[in-house]
Amino acid sequence: MALYTILLVIAGALLLYCLFLTRVSEHALPVYLVVPATVILVSLTIFPIIYLVNLSIRDVGIYNFHSSWPFVGLGNYATIIRDPEVIASFFRTLQFLVASIGLELVLGMCMALILYQEFKGRGAVTTLLMLPIMVSPILVGMMWRYMFSFNDGFINQIFSALGAKKLPWLTNEPLPLISTILGLGDPKWAANTLNLNYGLASIVITDVWQWTPFVALLVLAGLNALPVEPYEAAVVDGASGWAIFRHLTLPLLRPVIMVALLIRLMDAMKVFDTIWALFEGAPFTRVLNISLYNVGITRKIYGQGAALSILIIILVTIMAQLVIGFVERLEKA
Amino acid sequence: MGVAKRGRIKRLLLGLAIFLMVVIWAGPILVVMISSFKPESIIRRESLVLIFRPSAEHYHFIFTKWPFWQFLVNSVVVSSLSTVISVTVGSLAAYSMARFNTGGPRYSFWVLSTRMAPPAVLVIPFFIMFSKLRLVNTWWVLIFVYLTFNLSFVIWTMRSFFEEIPEAIEEAAMIDGCTRLLAFRHVVLPLVSSGLAATMMFTLIFSWNEFIFALVLSAFRKTLPLALGDFVTGYAINWGPLFAAGTFVMIPAIIFTLIMQRRLIRGLTLGAVV
Numbered sequence: 119m120a121l122y123t124i125l126l127v128i129a130g131a132l133l134l135y136c137l138f139l140t141r142v143s144e145h146a147l148p149v150y151l152v153v154p155a156t157v158i159l160v161s162l163t164i165f166p167i168i169y170l171v172n173l174s175i176r177d178v179g180i181y182n183f184h185s186s187w188p189f190v191g192l193g194n195y196a197t198i199i200r201d202p203e204v205i206a207s208f209f210r211t212l213q214f215l216v217a218s219i220g221l222e223l224v225l226g227m228c229m230a231l232i233l234y235q236e237f238k239g240r241g242a243v244t245t246l247l248m249l250p251i252m253v254s255p256i257l258v259g260m261m262w263r264y265m266f267s268f269n270d271g272f273i274n275q276i277f278s279a280l281g282a283k284k285l286p287w288l289t290n291e292p293l294p295l296i297s298t299i300l301g302l303g304d305p306k307w308a309a310n311t312l313n314l315n316y317g318l319a320s321i322v323i324t325d326v327w328q329w330t331p332f333v334a335l336l337v338l339a340g341l342n343a344l345p346v347e348p349y350e351a352a353v354v355d356g357a358s359g360w361a362i363f364r365h366l367t368l369p370l371l372r373p374v375i376m377v378a379l380l381i382r383l384m385d386a387m388k389v390f391d392t393i394w395a396l397f398e399g400a401p402f403t404r405v406l407n408i409s410l411y412n413v414g415i416t417r418k419i420y421g422q423g424a425a426l427s428i429l430i431i432i433l434v435t436i437m438a439q440l441v442i443g444f445v446e447r448l449e450k451a
Numbered sequence: 452m453g454v455a456k457r458g459r460i461k462r463l464l465l466g467l468a469i470f471l472m473v474v475i476w477a478g479p480i481l482v483v484m485i486s487s488f489k490p491e492s493i494i495r496r497e498s499l500v501l502i503f504r505p506s507a508e509h510y511h512f513i514f515t516k517w518p519f520w521q522f523l524v525n526s527v528v529v530s531s532l533s534t535v536i537s538v539t540v541g542s543l544a545a546y547s548m549a550r551f552n553t554g555g556p557r558y559s560f561w562v563l564s565t566r567m568a569p570p571a572v573l574v575i576p577f578f579i580m581f582s583k584l585r586l587v588n589t590w591w592v593l594i595f596v597y598l599t600f601n602l603s604f605v606i607w608t609m610r611s612f613f614e615e616i617p618e619a620i621e622e623a624a625m626i627d628g629c630t631r632l633l634a635f636r637h638v639v640l641p642l643v644s645s646g647l648a649a650t651m652m653f654t655l656i657f658s659w660n661e662f663i664f665a666l667v668l669s670a671f672r673k674t675l676p677l678a679l680g681d682f683v684t685g686y687a688i689n690w691g692p693l694f695a696a697g698t699f700v701m702i703p704a705i706i707f708t709l710i711m712q713r714r715l716i717r718g719l720t721l722g723a724v725v
Contacts, residue, residue: 249476264693
């Protein structure tokens, strides 16, 4: 059946390849070792991107998919960057990145400093805190959809058990106080145009829940690798705990914090599953990836979706270049 | 006396902070697992119920009235075969890059760059390409597509493991008459076996957890994470069975975290932090 065919084909191909490797000369071996990986990666990344470029300059959608695809030049790009929904999702993505990564770094550092202290059962606590990292993001989203659910959700049930008011998580209701504090006037306007609503807050909380332990683990590794001598000197000089942290630990941890920031930046750009699980693409929660899904898969306007894909790839490439440049500079220093 | 008191307050605050952290980060996972045993009548209730008689009705439901086993088979087949391919092909490439510096730094950065773009950007070309090849909704498509993130992951982590092994060990074996390939098979591979096992477990979990490619390319041959959406309907969400199925989705990840512990960080940073 299907399973046997698959097993046979894959096992056969891998075996044939290994057999082939035993026949090639020692000289050519290094190249032949990377050939299959390169072929697979090219066909899964380079080829689709070329295909995307071709799609993005044509008017193609489900309506004319089986007939001819007229050439429209940069028309799709012009349409997509003027699309108010895409513009809104671009700014929402930036807000999501800043808010969640900022919180993850601060909370992750606090978590690491606590786990760095000596206490009974430290190993067990550390392991418990790491559990969220590897849980499927789609399940994390569903889990928090339950936690945030208005009537039967866990958080609101605790709130009402404590006599507090239930909060409208997962909606575009304005966050309390925030627009007053920032002096923005109408909270409704701030909720709808500046995303200062419970919906985005719920997304940020979910992401922070999953990834703070990861940042903490990184910072903890950095803390464990700190040299001892400067601390002895500082204690001899009579520096206070806060001064030691501010002027010694923090500067020494800077490379690790930068690595955490950069890894989180590239990863948070990929966000899709959690937001999808929480809202299934509700318009007021769309980030770039979800807008892309909406244009390309739900509405099946492949040309415009491809244009948006290319724009996202360009954006990510620019970010990655900055990241790589930064890491190289860090390694030199 | 003052110092002792301050010390005690400090311990108390530390204890409180640890307690809060455990509640916040382990709590929701526990809530899902415990709630999967809550009877339907209690899940529907709007007030908090902490004590109840556990019931296996949701597990009974997903095993008998929902194609759980079929989804499980799909998940297992796809993630294990994708892992086998990526680990085999990837470690060979990684070995070549670690020992002979094949392709130089440019090649390895290119491999790394393939995993930087969000998977969402590949969804449109994948959907059209694999529709044309008539591979949508088969096991093939996900096995192949999951290599996008698995292969580059294996190459980068295995490369750092191979680099730790001194070349002299292989050279000694080769002087004794081994070919390079035999030295790789009988000398190098046993030395990296623990790293290889860890890498394999990572790729298994990554494929097990994957959602967006399965959503677009395999909507009629669902993997377990995708099938969780079955319980979300327009009217209401069936929390009970969702938690029961969710517990199964979670179990591999939790076992994995318990096994890996501190080594988690090396995998997740592709060997950047050891």
